[in-house]
Amino acid sequence: MTSLATEPAGRSRARRAFAQEGGAVRSGMTLAAYLFLSPYLALFIAFMLLPTLAAVGISFMRWDILGTPEFIGLDNYRQIFADPLFLTAIKNTFYFVFLTAIPMVVLGLALAMLLDQKLKGTAFVRTVVFLPYVVMVSTVGILWGWLFDKGTGLVNYYLTAIGIEPIAWLKDPHWSMPALAITTIWWTVNTNMIIFLAALQDIPEELHDAATLDGAGPWQRFVYITLPLLRPAMALVTALTIINGWRVFGQAYVMTQGGPEASTFVIVQYIYLTAFQNFEMGPAAAAGVVLLLITLVFSLAQMKLMKAI
Amino acid sequence: MQDQRSNRAGRSLGGRSLAYVLMVVVTALWGAPILWMLVTSIKPESEIYAYPPAWIPDHPTLEAYGALFQRFPMLTWFRNSAVVGILTTVLTLAVDALAAYPLARMQFPGRRVIMGVIFATFLLPYELLFVPLFLGLNSYGLVDSIFSLTVPTSANAFGVFLLTQFFQAVPRELEDAAVMDGCSRFGFFWRILLPLTKPGLATVAIFTFVASWNNFFWPLIATNSDETRTLPVGLATLVGGAGMSMKQSVLMASAVVATLPTAIFFLALQRHFVRGIAATGIKG
Known part of the structure; x- marks a missing residue:
């Protein structure tokens, strides 16, 4: 049953049959297809498509919860880009993406390669690394908030043990963002690891064996076999890591509330503050559209880059 | 090998x-x-x-643990999270599986467009949607309800994507044979396709439940009373402000209680994880 679902032969057979049938569309199939799709499409239109369009629309309007909406052109965008707090939020979020993106991809791959080996104990270590995935963000924040405590936290205790001066971490504007980055890597690198693991397990063993026979060392095998075959997984992992980086919020909200001195104040917290504490829906929607544009630009740039390599 | x-x-x-x-x-x-x-x-x-x-x-x-349950409405938050998690998972599985079937196995006009639009939402930062969603639900008086925490999050692109891969792998001959025996499309879907793709359904179930259990930002906005508040939002109130004086042992007890259900769920079903992701085709 399982082999049926994952076996490549079964899949290509299905695809072939599918292609053959392409010309002769049986009557009633279109109706049936849309009947099956209708619940999803209804939810999708109501809670995804329309809200996306509405967000863009609201970003061009003055809209307080009570008053009548009014079209004001680009005023909301002018307002947020004149707001030092929004600019700080963009800068901080970019810094967070910068701090997390490379470690998340490199460490994710390194962990996957370490745990892909046929050694005793890899299954256990995989489970340990994956466990933080099931921990909710409030709990992650509560736990790491204490681990990073200057006086009673474990991090400083062990750093002191190896001769490093205690750091104030979450209370020090220079260290607060690195602390959030470390927390995030601990919490979410496992998703990247699991995607890489799935990809690694799909590389035929014969390729490595043939290369070894031809005299390729481990490093050459990694560069000329593993890396090229991992490219689709690499593209996915990089895109998800960067997009999720721009969307960071919960950790910062629970651990530092954006502080100290707004050093961890991020774009999504700006949206939250503007919309749901100041009730200025227009500027909040505009900030959301800016977030969308940023992630779009980064995704497109990353796709171009992956193609170029 | x-x-x-x-x-x-x-x-x-x-x-x-x-x-x-x-x-x-x-x-x-x-x-x-x-x-x-x-x-x-x-x-x-x-x-x-x-x-x-x-x-x-x-x-x-x-x-x-005693102090935690005595001082905070843990049981209510816990129950809310469980109800929301289970409803969201069931709804997502049903809706996503129904949608993935024609996308994987039928030829019809509009198929490519629909696939493209659904998968484009992978790249969508959902935070963009929260302002209009809140305003919309608010105008129908649906904020702070179980509805607002479950239904809007159930059109899940990841589930459709993953199940489409699983459904495509089931041989066409099976469907032809079933139809020959007088099986309807829904009969095939329900009695043959779903039982054959249990690992895919399990993977979607795990991801959906864990995501729902841990979802923070939307419930933070969409709830404003302990009656509907879920665990992540409730627990966030333990730190910051009043919670600063909380004993670390109580905070850590809250962490254990919050993590237990997803940890058990995950450990019970974890063997499906890698298999499920391996089948998505991102392996190249």
Whole structure:
């Protein structure tokens, strides 16, 4: 049953049959297809498509919860880009993406390669690394908030043990963002690891064996076999890591509330503050559209880059 | 094949030793915070801040758990999270599986467009939607309800994507044979397709439940009373402000209670995880 679902032969057979049938569309199939799709499409239109369009629309309007909406052109965008707090939020979020993106991809791959080996104990270590995935963000924040405590936290205790001066971490504007980055890597690198693991397990063993026979060392095998075959997984992992980086919020909200001195104040917290504490829906929607544009630009740039390599 | 893999891995004694050293380091770095959370939650007040930190409590006690459940509406938050998690998972599975079937196995006009639009939402930062969603639900008086926490999050692109891959792998001959025997499309879907793709359904179930259980930002906006508040939002109120005076043992007890359901769910179904992701086709 399982082999049926994952076996490549079964899949290509299905695809072939599918292609053959392409010309002769049986009557009633279109109706049936849309009947099956209708619940999803209804939810999708109501809670995804329309809200996306509405967000863009609201970003061009003055809209307080009570008053009548009014079209004001680009005023909301002018307002947020004149707001030092929004600019700080963009800068901080970019810094967070910068701090997390490379470690998340490199460490994710390194962990996957370490745990892909046929050694005793890899299954256990995989489970340990994956466990933080099931921990909710409030709990992650509560736990790491204490681990990073200057006086009673474990991090400083062990750093002191190896001769490093205690750091104030979450209370020090220079260290607060690195602390959030470390927390995030601990919490979410496992998703990247699991995607890489799935990809690694799909590389035929014969390729490595043939290369070894031809005299390729481990490093050459990694560069000329593993890396090229991992490219689709690499593209996915990089895109998800960067997009999720721009969307960071919960950790910062629970651990530092954006502080100290707004050093961890991020774009999504700006949206939250503007919309749901100041009730200025227009500027909040505009900030959301800016977030969308940023992630779009980064995704497109990353796709171009992956193609170029 | 499997044996050859072991050759590559453990060719030299040196390489194998290095791998084991790294595995110990990784286990320590990822396991220690979780262990510390468990250990602290059963420490009496006098031992919480002991120096040097003790990994084994001298006098283990459950008093932190007692204090947690006494002082906060933990049971209500817990129940809300469970209801929301289960409803969201069932709804997502049903809707996504129904949608994935025609996308995977039928030829019809609009198929490519629909696929493209659904998968484009992978790249969508959902935070964009929260302002209009809140305003929309608010105008129907649906904010702070179970509805607002379940239905809007159930059109899940990831589930459709994953199930489409699984459904495509089921041989066409099976469907032809079933139709020959007088089976309707829905009959095939329900009685043959779904039972054959249980690993895919399990993977979607795990991801959906964990995502729902841990969802933070939307419930933070969409709830404003303990009656509907879910665990992540409730727990966030323990820190910051009033929570600053909270004992670490109580905070860690809250962490253990919040993590237990997803940890059990995950450990029970984890063997499906890699298999499920392997089948998505991102493997290249």
